[in-house]
Amino acid sequence: MDFGLSEDQLLLEETVRSFLADRVPITRVRELRDEDCPNDRAFWQGLAELGVTGILVPEEQGGSALSLLDAALVSQSLGHAATPAPFLSSAVMVPLALRALGGAEADAWLGAIAGGEAIFGVALTETFSIREGAGVALEGGVLRGKAMIALDALGADHILVAVGDDRLAVIRGDAPGLQTTRLATIDATRCTSELLLDGVEPEAVFEEAGAAIARMLDAGRIALAADSLGACESMIGQAVAYSQERKQFDRVIGSFQAVKHMCAEMIAELEPARSLLWYAAHSFDALPDEAPLMTCHVLAHAAEIGREIASVSTQVHGGIGWTDEQNLHFWFKRIGVARHLLGGPEFLRERAAELQGLALAS
16 A cells, blocks of 8 residues: 555645745744744735645635645644744644534634634643643633643734643633743744733633543644654755765765765654654544554654754754854754653653553553
8 A cells, every 4th residue: 555645735745835935934034033923924824825724624614624644744844944833733733622622612713713814822731741830720710820831822812721631711812811921942933932820711611621632732743743854854955965065175075974874864764754744644534543642653753853863964064053154053943842842752652651551451
């Protein structure tokens, strides 16, 4: 059985990458990193016109109703270009949660997401990573507490917040009682924040949302793995190009056996991960019983090979690879932060072992 991308998927990937190369070159990324939040609304509207923001939104709400594999290809393209965009939260995680929860309010928000009119942030970290003093509670009809590592919440129109393990609430990004502070990380291309909620009135509260939370986390982890693999692709491409230009002893360094081995080993690490990503994304829609386990495997593996590829590709560049002017650090840091965003490899392997144990017990 051949398992590969369809012609439509290849065209989608080509179209998105061409759009990103034109609209968000690395010079534009450099400009955006100095903003309070690097997410560019005008650029996001351009993605909406391509149909990217509604890629997982049902057709009834103006979306494309495509598969998670299609969304993963877009995420991979965004990682390849080191593009600052709220795709992970607003176009992947939140639409899947709203689809699972249903209702008129959810449908209205889905339509706004598909049209690029609304950007959603998401605060889910406390559902899988317990931190002292963190967590949001619903008390007397209002929300109180703290949420860490909220994705794309700064400047968002709405934020989807986990309330305990089995409830989700939607709040306005400018709601009274909400304080949003951007967290300083090494990755200037992704916006993460701390949320302090003191009597914030939710726009909606969804009960018994545990299944929706698990589903959106699975999708988010697959999309995050795709982003890291796209960044790895870019770093390998830059390393190979540099090795064909840089000369030492009157020879391009790419002609040296040691450099050839470094580049070949990076590619050998990347290609199996690509297949694993495709299968994990395919299982999300076609094999839902396998998806939670595959999700853990793909993000843990992407985190491990990503760290190695980022390091080796920088080494190929020599000393200049570590400088700001070289640009390689944008991808290096993006891969490093993605390693921890939705659960590090140690957490994911532990979770995979639990899932495997449950499967064997049943």
